[in-house]
């Protein structure tokens with residue numbers, strides 16, 4: 056047997072899941088090493104950005120990191136709206152009730168500052184246990200001995216052994232894939248999130264939203280503004296910027312051959328947003344990332360040997376209708392995994408942590424939120440096309456429209472019902488059809504004109520920071536049939552654009568023409584989309600390499 | 608284990624920084640002093656030794672009081688514990704031999720005698736590469752030059768190094784030497800930290816050093832020739848067996864060359880280029 060460096064616990068990734076796990080491990084006196092591949096924690100991370108503290112959750116980020124709200128967040132979300140859009144007609148519902156259901160607080164965040172704040176504390180606390188946090192370390196896979204998982208392999212360091220390995224390495228988790236616990240096969244299991252952070256003077260922001268500096272707003276958008284692609288948009292207020300973005304079902308985005316950046320632009324340039332964006336539009340950052348759909352992929356048993364998966368790596372990302380909850384669940388899961396290890400260790404059997412973790416996820420009610428039974432019953436059923444078609448026809452019928460017109464109050468209440476929202480099926484009805492009909496029937500035309508001229512893709516790429524290393528994605532099958540969807544679905548590629556990652560090419564050989572795809576990973580934002588919609592093989596960038604977000 | 612790094616201030620030869628007079632002579636007063644760029648690999652080697660084996664790192668330099676900034680910069684780079692400046696009018700205008708004499712005496716004067724001394728390869732001003740080896744000679748220590756990687760086993764009292772044979776990158780040999788030893792780091796020197804504990808130690812040192820560098824005065828010792836008990840006749844200009852007889856500026860390349868712009872997309876314009884080049888292709 057080779058002598059390896061050993062720690063009691065190794066945590067891979069320092070997003071909210073990893074940070075929570077590390078803090079809770081350190082609190083239990085576990086010698087913990089945290090490995091993060093970014094130049095800084097947060098430099099690889101994107102969220103929309105509202106972090107929730109649920110009343111029913113076993114842990115909140117503030118309970119693990121006192122001072123978090125004070126020092127690491129942007130604004131508390133005090134007001135919540137959903138806008139049903141049909142052309143320039145909009146019907147707005149106040150969904151404060153849904154938002155506040157089970158919510159102790161919810162703050163907007165930007166991931167680079169948030170995660171680096173967490174990382175500083177994580178390092179201090181884990182250092183006291185004899186471990187610590189290292190950045191720019193890319194964990195490439197699991198270390199196995201006699202077929203059993205005993206540690207991790209990295210690009211920069213010699214292999215490391217541990218009694219507990221926490222894979223908190225996010226949506227594109229290499230460890231979860233190495234362990235065979237997650238795959239990248241089915242687009243229907245993922246969302247793609249795309250976001251622009253828009254610069255805004257705080258005084259102007261307060262004025263345009265009519266809020267105080269210690270208040271913030273969350274706006275959600277659905278309806279016909281996204282060319283029928285299933286999903287929606289969001290706008291959150293930060294201290295000195297806005298986070299505006301979209302989250303779409305990846306299968307729908309792929310099927311419609313939609314260009315994510317154009318859908319984002321459709322939102323940015325909608326007249327409804329003119330009141331907030333004004334004339335001067337300055338984009339600080341464009342970013343994108345895959346988002347797992349916990350209803351479909353949250354792993355029921357996210358562990359193997361000494362390995363536990365937490366957060367996005369385990370698919371623990373809950374889309375509660377239009378409200379997106381990933382960070383809070385990653386925090387709960389991370390801390391529960393740590394608790395499970397402490398329990399297992401105190402019983403003299405540290406390697407049973409995974410089993411205890413699985414039980415805790417269930418007993419603490421986390422699993423029930425991630426995979427609601429009501430969705431399993433209703434959601435699956437109504438995904439059957441026929442049911443959807445009928446329901447859609449009713450909603451769009453004269454009768455259905457009449458019903459809508461008669462009962463706007465009922466509708467607003469329906470939108471505010473957590474139970475209803477949890478079982479919403481993933482069809483066009485709730486995302487596109489219903490909001491559009493609501494907008495048409497109940498909405499009023501927006502009396503404004505957008506003056507926003509969003510940057511082109513090459514400008515967006517140009518504004519991003521990259522430390523380009525070796526190409527980290529390889530096309531296995533470069534035929535257009537196998538990988539062509541990536542040309543449109545990749546958020547930094549577009550059909551007529553030569554400066555992105557994916558390009559389609561027609562190559563003439565021996566008299567016949569082939570339709571191919573070529574790939575240049577230089578402008579890649581590592582969102583993970585092409586791993587699902589194209590036939591690729593991933594290396595992942597080395598520590599400190601690749602894209603480096605400064606807002607997130 | 609105690610390591611000492613020798614460093615020196617040199618004129619900043621980078622464009623925009625360096626200033627020459629009409630005759631092409633360096634204007635020392637108008638050109639800022641920076642750490643000799645070739646000393647950086649030496650700093651990295653010493654830092655690696657400290658991170659991997661613990662102990663202390665000291666910086667030593669001979670030069671005017673203005674070198675303090677160079678030392679501060681070095682301290683931050685190498686996370687040094689303390690700095691020594693050998694500074695005295697009598698030491699001025701020394702050649703490499705007189706410098707080596709002085710520095711070797713400084714090294715011997717240290718309360719904790721060093722186990723390892725690291726120097727850089729050549730200074731950017733003198734370009735001789737003599738001072739390091741001559742210092743090793745004065746100390747009577749083994750010398751390993753052109754070192755590209757280093758592994759010190761303090762407990763066993765020896766080091767193992769990879770070095771470029773004759774400074775040629777194509778041939779590498781591995782040598783062992785007993786401590787104390789004098790090492791000249793090659794510009795190709797790359798430190799490696801392959802364990803998490805080394806990287807964590809590195810991080811700890813960085814945090815602690817930033818504080819120290821801010822209060823350099825508390826960690827700086829200045830010694831003159833009397834402190835070192837050196838006879839002025841054997842140091843500085845008087846102690847230098849070689850002198851710089853003169854400096855001939857290399858004539859500047861003619862600034863204006865004839866340029867003809869050719870449109871590459873038009874074959875007719877490329878033909879004359881081709882006929883110009885053809886004779887050279889034959890090796891004439």
Ligand SMILES: Cc1cc2nc3c(=O)[nH]c(=O)nc-3n(C[C@H](O)[C@H](O)[C@H](O)COP(=O)(O)OP(=O)(O)OC[C@H]3O[C@@H](n4cnc5c(N)ncnc54)[C@H](O)[C@@H]3O)c2cc1C
Nearest residue numbers: 068070071072092102103105194224225248366367381382
């Ligand atoms: C556009 C968008 C909007 C969203 N909106 C919201 C929202 O409003 N609210 C909400 O709660 N959630 C939201 N989410 C989801 C949320 O961002 C995630 O669920 C959450 O970040 C998951 O946390 P995590 O700790 O599991 O993973 P991450 O935050 O992704 O952290 C993973 C960490 O692991 C590191 N890492 C990855 N691989 C390796 C490796 N091989 N070696 C070393 N380190 C590695 C990464 O650099 C990263 O720091 C949104 C996501 C997107 C994309």
Ligand code: SF4
Nearest residue numbers: 545579580582583585
């Ligand atoms: S190349 Fe793939 S991972 Fe990179 S940005 Fe495009 S879709 Fe995302």
